[in-house]
Amino acid sequence: MLVAFSVAPGTAGADGSVHDAVAAAVQVVRDSGLPNRTDAMFTTIEGEWDEVFDVVRRATDAVLALSPRASLVLKADIRPGWSGELDGKVVRLERAMEGQA
Structure with a gap:
């Protein structure tokens, strides 16, 4: 799953x-x-349900x-059986954009 979240x-x-507090949150993610x-607006994290929400x-x-x-x-994209979607979704989008040119 992908979870995009913003905490402030x-x-x-x-x-x-609010950058000091946001930096503390992002450090936990990293x-x-x-x-x-x-x-600039969200941090997106990829993993299994329990580990991401932890x-x-x-x-x-x-x-x-x-x-x-x-x-x-927060916003979640829950797609069981898929991984690598942090980049995979963007790759498919870019391919689709190339087809429209």
Whole structure:
């Protein structure tokens, strides 16, 4: 499964930034060893249900260690029997785009 999620503290720093708390969450994801990718809005992680949601929980806990409140948004693509989809979906999209040119 792929899970794209965003977790942020309920309170921002003096400059309105949340990057320290988000960095703590992303570090948990990177330390997990699961395939992952972070962009400007979400972190996507790939693995089995229990391992992915354990990482999401621990990433949320990392934010809660820095703020009394957290906001979590997630989207999941659950496709049993498939792996490598963090890149596979993009490869198929690019191939489809080449066919349209």
